[in-house]
Amino acid sequence: MLGEPEYSMNELFAQLGLESSDEATNSFIEKNQMAKEEKLTESPIWNDNQRAFLQEEWYKDAAWVETIDELNVRMHPHDDV
Numbered sequence: 001m002l003g004e005p006e007y008s009m010n011e012l013f014a015q016l017g018l019e020s021s022d023e024a025t026n027s028f029i030e031k032n033q034m035a036k037e038e039k040l041t042e043s044p045i046w047n048d049n050q051r052a053f054l055q056e057e058w059y060k061d062a063a064w065v066e067t068i069d070e071l072n073v074r075m076h077p078h079d080d081v
């Protein structure tokens with residue numbers, strides 16, 4: 001989106017009230033891998049405020065959406081080909 005800031009994964013974690021260092025974000029993602037069919041915003045790992053933030057920003061296609069999409073991809077397993 002033109003003119004909107006781009007947020008990093010570290011900034012997203014800070015916004016969610018989580019430890020936001022590279023090591024902490026990578027560790028969180030590795031420890032909380034989700035099933036392929038599980039939706040990011042429906043995961044039990046989030047508290048109500050975190051879930052609401054992720055849902056609202058995703059649905060309104062806000063400035064955070066690219067970073068949330070990256071988090072979604074990183075938290076779901078990949079098929080090794």
